[in-house]
Amino acid sequence: MTRPGTGVAGLPFNRPGRFWRGNLHTHSDRSDGAKSPEETACHYRDAGYDFLALTDHFRAEYGFPVTDTRPLRTAGFTTLLGAELHAPRTEAGPSWHIVAVGLPLDFAPPGPGESGPQLARRARAAGAFIGMAHPSASLLTAADAKSLDAAHAVEVYNALSAREDRGESWHLTDVLLNRGNRLTAYAADDAHFQPHDPPACAAWVQVRAESLDPEQLVSALKAGHFYSSTGPELHDVQLDDGRVTVRCSPVRKVLLTGSVPGAQVLQGDALTEASLPVEMFRHGYCRVTVEDAAGGRAWSNPIHLAPPAATAAGT
Numbered sequence: 001m002t003r004p005g006t007g008v009a010g011l012p013f014n015r016p017g018r019f020w021r022g023n024l025h026t027h028s029d030r031s032d033g034a035k036s037p038e039e040t041a042c043h044y045r046d047a048g049y050d051f052l053a054l055t056d057h058f059r060a061e062y063g064f065p066v067t068d069t070r071p072l073r074t075a076g077f078t079t080l081l082g083a084e085l086h087a088p089r090t091e092a093g094p095s096w097h098i099v100a101v102g103l104p105l106d107f108a109p110p111g112p113g114e115s116g117p118q119l120a121r122r123a124r125a126a127g128a129f130i131g132m133a134h135p136s137a138s139l140l141t142a143a144d145a146k147s148l149d150a151a152h153a154v155e156v157y158n159a160l161s162a163r164e165d166r167g168e169s170w171h172l173t174d175v176l177l178n179r180g181n182r183l184t185a186y187a188a189d190d191a192h193f194q195p196h197d198p199p200a201c202a203a204w205v206q207v208r209a210e211s212l213d214p215e216q217l218v219s220a221l222k223a224g225h226f227y228s229s230t231g232p233e234l235h236d237v238q239l240d241d242g243r244v245t246v247r248c249s250p251v252r253k254v255l256l257t258g259s260v261p262g263a264q265v266l267q268g269d270a271l272t273e274a275s276l277p278v279e280m281f282r283h284g285y286c287r288v289t290v291e292d293a294a295g296g297r298a299w300s301n302p303i304h305l306a307p308p309a310a311t312a313a314g315t
Helices: 037-046 116-125 142-147 170-178 214-223
Strands: 018-023 051-054 078-085 098-101 129-132 153-158 184-188 204-209 226-229 234-240 243-258 264-277 285-291 297-299
Touching: 037 051, 078 116, 078 214, 098 116, 116 129, 129 214, 142 170, 153 170, 184 204, 184 226, 204 214, 226 234, 234 285
Parallel strands: 018 051, 051 078, 129 153, 153 184
Antiparallel strands: 018 204, 078 098, 098 129, 204 226, 226 297, 234 243, 243 264, 243 285, 285 297
C-alpha cells in the first residue's frame, strides 16, 4: 500500500517547507483579459496570494505571448511564466486548451500541422507543468484526454466555467485514473476580469515548497505536492493502517471517493478531523474532498493504493 509522501502524487503534508497559495490559470490584456499584467498581479497579491501564473492565450491574434511577469515579483509574491496553448483539434471543438506553467519566454509558436498533444509534449520538454484546461467546458472525451499524454494534471475545477454549469471535471479525471493514468488535479480561476465574469480568487492551489522560488514551485506542481480549494484548508492528510486521516479547517462533510462507485462519508458540524477506511478502494486509488458550511470545497490529489499495473477499471 502507498505510504505518505511516496508515488507520483505523494502526499505533501509532511514535506519540508510550507503551503503557498496561487492561481495557475489567469489572463491579462495581453490576450483577452481586461486588466494589465500589473493590475492582475496586484489583485492577487492584495487578496493574500503568494504567487500567480499569467497564462495568456498563445495565439497568433495576440502575438503568441508568454507574458513576462518577472518585474512583478516581490520579496513576498512571485510569478510563474506560462501560457494557455492552443492547436487543432478535439472531438467536439476546433482547438485544444492546455495550461503550461513554467515555460521559457522564447517558447516557439505551434508549427504547421502541430497538434495539441504534440504542442503539449514540446512544452513539457521545455520544462513546463502541463494542465488539461476546463475539460468539462471543452467537452473533452476520454479519447481526447488520453491523447494528451504530456499532461501532469487535470483542471478539475474552473471557476469561470462554473458560470455555464461546467466547472467540474472530476468524472473525466476519475475515468482516466481508473485507466491507469497517474494524473494530479488542480483548481483555478481562469480569471479574465471582464464585466460579466464571476469574481476572481474563487479557486486556487496550495503548493508545498521550501520557498517561493519559481523553480521550486513548478517542481512541486509536477510532483503533485499540492492540494486545491475553493474555501477550506487541508492541514493534514495521512494514510496509515488502512485508513485516511484528515485534519482541516471546520467543515460539514468529509468524503473519501475513488476508483470504485460509492464513498466513505462523515458529516457533522464544524468537523476538523476525520478517519475513514480505504478498504473499498484497495485495488486502485482514493481521494479526499471536504466541504464547509458555505459550500466551499477542498480536494486532495489522488492517493494510489495499488501499483500502476493494478489500477485499471475492474481490477
